[in-house]
Amino acid sequence: xxxxxxxxxRRQQLIAATMxxxxxxxxxxxxxxxxxxxxxxxxxxxxxxxxxxxxxxxxTMRQILTDLGDAVAARRRxxxxxxxxxxxxxxxxxxxxxxxxxxxxxxxxxxFWASSMHKPExxxxxxxxxxxxxxxLCAQFRRVMxxxxxxxxxxxxxxxxxxxxxxxxxxxxxxxxxSARRAALATLDQLLSTHSxxxx
Amino acid sequence: xxxxxxxxxRRQQLIAATMxxxxxxxxxxxxxxxxxxxxxxxxxxxxxxxxxxxxxxxxTMRQILTDLGDAVAARRRxxxxxxxxxxxxxxxxxxxxxxxxxxxxxxxxxxFWASSMHKPExxxxxxxxxxxxxxxLCAQFRRVMxxxxxxxxxxxxxxxxxxxxxxxxxxxxxxxxxSARRAALATLDQLLSTHSxxxx
DNA sequence: TTTTATTGATTGAACGTTCAATAAAAGAAT
DNA sequence: ATTCTTTTATTGAACGTTCAATCAATAAAA
Numbered sequence: 001x002x003x004x005x006x007x008x009x010r011r012q013q014l015i016a017a018t019m020x021x022x023x024x025x026x027x028x029x030x031x032x033x034x035x036x037x038x039x040x041x042x043x044x045x046x047x048x049x050x051x052x053x054x055x056x057x058x059x060t061m062r063q064i065l066t067d068l069g070d071a072v073a074a075r076r077r078x079x080x081x082x083x084x085x086x087x088x089x090x091x092x093x094x095x096x097x098x099x100x101x102x103x104x105x106x107x108x109x110x111x112f113w114a115s116s117m118h119k120p121e122x123x124x125x126x127x128x129x130x131x132x133x134x135x136x137l138c139a140q141f142r143r144v145m146x147x148x149x150x151x152x153x154x155x156x157x158x159x160x161x162x163x164x165x166x167x168x169x170x171x172x173x174x175x176x177x178x179s180a181r182r183a184a185l186a187t188l189d190q191l192l193s194t195h196s197x198x199x200x
Numbered sequence: 201x202x203x204x205x206x207x208x209x210r211r212q213q214l215i216a217a218t219m220x221x222x223x224x225x226x227x228x229x230x231x232x233x234x235x236x237x238x239x240x241x242x243x244x245x246x247x248x249x250x251x252x253x254x255x256x257x258x259x260t261m262r263q264i265l266t267d268l269g270d271a272v273a274a275r276r277r278x279x280x281x282x283x284x285x286x287x288x289x290x291x292x293x294x295x296x297x298x299x300x301x302x303x304x305x306x307x308x309x310x311x312f313w314a315s316s317m318h319k320p321e322x323x324x325x326x327x328x329x330x331x332x333x334x335x336x337l338c339a340q341f342r343r344v345m346x347x348x349x350x351x352x353x354x355x356x357x358x359x360x361x362x363x364x365x366x367x368x369x370x371x372x373x374x375x376x377x378x379s380a381r382r383a384a385l386a387t388l389d390q391l392l393s394t395h396s397x398x399x400x
Numbered sequence: 401t402t403t404t405a406t407t408g409a410t411t412g413a414a415c416g417t418t419c420a421a422t423a424a425a426a427g428a429a430t
Numbered sequence: 431a432t433t434c435t436t437t438t439a440t441t442g443a444a445c446g447t448t449c450a451a452t453c454a455a456t457a458a459a460a
Contacts, residue, residue: 003459006405026318028228032450042407047451107317114314117307117370118226126370156383160356163363170317170326183356190390203425206439232416242441247417 010049011059013039018060023104027111032056058121061112065129067099072136084140085192088157091136092184095161096177106169134158145195153191160187210249211259213239218260223304227311258321261312265329267299272336284340285392288357291336292384295361296377306369334358345395353391360387 017038021030032053036043050056072094079086099105116122134154141150161184168175217238221230232253236243250256272294279286299305316322334354341350361384368375 004404010405026315028315029318031448043450044407044452045405048406053450110314110317113370114310115226115228117310118229130367130370152383155379156360156387159363159367159380159383160360160387161363162366163359163361166362166366167330167359170313170330179355180359183352183359187356187360187387204438210439231414243416244418244441245439248440253416 007049010039010041010045013041014046014049014056015060015063018056019064019104019108022108022111027108027115054121057112058125060108061122061125064099064105064109064112065125067105068095068129069132071095071097071099084143085188087140088137088188088192089185091133091140092157092161092188093181095133095165096175096181096184098165101165101168101177102174106165106175110166110169130158133161141191144192149195157184157188157191160184207249210239210241210245213241214246214249214256215260215263218256219264219304219308222308222311227308227315254321257312258325260308261322261325264299264305264309264312265325267305268295268329269332271295271297271299284343285388287340288337288388288392289385291333291340292357292361292388293381295333295365296375296381296384298365301365301368301377302374306365306375310366310369330358333361341391344392349395357384357388357391360384 014035017035018030020038021035024030025034032043032046035056036046046053046056050059072091075090075094075097076087079090098109112122113126116126137154137157138150141153145153164180164183165175168177168180214235217235218230220238221235224230225234232243232246235256236246246253246256250259272291275290275294275297276287279290298309312322313326316326337354337357338350341353345353364380364383365375368377368380
């Protein structure tokens with residue numbers, strides 16, 4: 001059934017199938033055959049479009065990071081002249097959207113996270129994303145407190161976000177996004193209240 | 201060089217070698233041969249003492265959890281009639297000791313964490329450990345605040361601990377245990393100060 | 401007829417496990 | 431003490447399996 005212009009379609013199908021396979025059996029057992037079966041195509045097509053399994057995995061991680069960045073950016077749109085608290089809240093809520101914080105994406109994200117410890121290319125992607133979150137947080141905190149305090153607050157909030165989300169990925173019931181958001185926002189307010197000279 | 205009573209020695213050697221191998225190349229590439237080479241023995245010995253590779257991995261995770269539990273318990277010893285703040289501080293510091301929060305143990309722990317998403321036996325171990333941390337935290341918070349608030353505080357602090365520790369495992373420089381401890385203790389004080397009727 | 405898309409059998413490498421062989425140590429017998 | 435026997439510890443080659451990658455064959459579309 002060859003039709004022209006299949007490339008973008010197949011790429012999306014295979015990326016989605018990769019997440020589905022990882023969600024189902026984990027990264028270690030997500031073979032090219034299983035991924036291909038999920039997408040309804042043959043195994044050979046993966047090497048054709050992604051150069052090999054590694055290329056597909058990298059593309060999948062890149063997709064997840066892009067979606068996450070978009071979710072945060074969308075919530076910050078139109079907040080240009082708002083206070084830091086509004087921006088920080090948007091960052092938190094964007095991170096707990098994470099395209100779909102429940103289901104395949106969350107498990108795939110955690111699997112890549114662990115895998116990035118020993119795969120330089122994945123580590124690079126993960127680090128770029130990480131620094132973006134940190135410097136975004138830091139820049140907003142910086143508006144109401146000294147740099148050193150801002151750095152500390154950013155590190156604390158970033159760790160809390162990751163921790164909440166990580167625990168959500170592991171509990172059988174999935175992440176309770178509502179209560180996670182509440183915990184992060186409450187901690188945010190306490191981090192801000194220490195320097196409550198100019199609230200916004 | 202067979203000597204009697206090698207079993208406990210070999211088991212310890214192989215568990216240590218497993219962590220070293222996972223630290224070096226990751227769980228996915230930690231083959232029985234590589235682990236055996238680290239321990240200076242042949243590959244066949246793993247099946248002999250642990251029944252197979254899975255048995256060794258499970259024993260390794262169990263060891264890490266035991267060490268973690270011991271580190272916390274040791275710091276809480278003799279705190280029987282102290283206030284909740286002392287117990288919570290001991291729990292935090294025990295978790296940032298983690299036998300050796302830096303090096304092989306940290307990476308191995310994270311690798312197992314991710315792997316437990318799809319291996320029921322590892323998931324069981326991880327869950328037992330998780331519930332222990334949570335209920336310990338909850339019991340102490342419960343002494344100075346209503347149950348619902350205590351549960352919220354316990355979940356927040358547990359997530360922060362995991363998040364700090366997780367980020368430490370991923371940064372190339374390793375976890376800055378000192379600054380992580382400071383962040384967790386500061387958050388602890390803020391969680392307690394909301395209900396600062398009876399400080400101890 | 402040429403181009404684009406796809407298949408699936410094949411290949412070669414890597415893995416975990418098994419097991420017969422081996423050898424040191426411990427115990428028994430001279 | 432020395433030799434023989436049994437037990438315990440260990441090896442490493444062989445086996446069967448699984449996987450990712452390849453590529454000649456195929457077929458729809460242009």
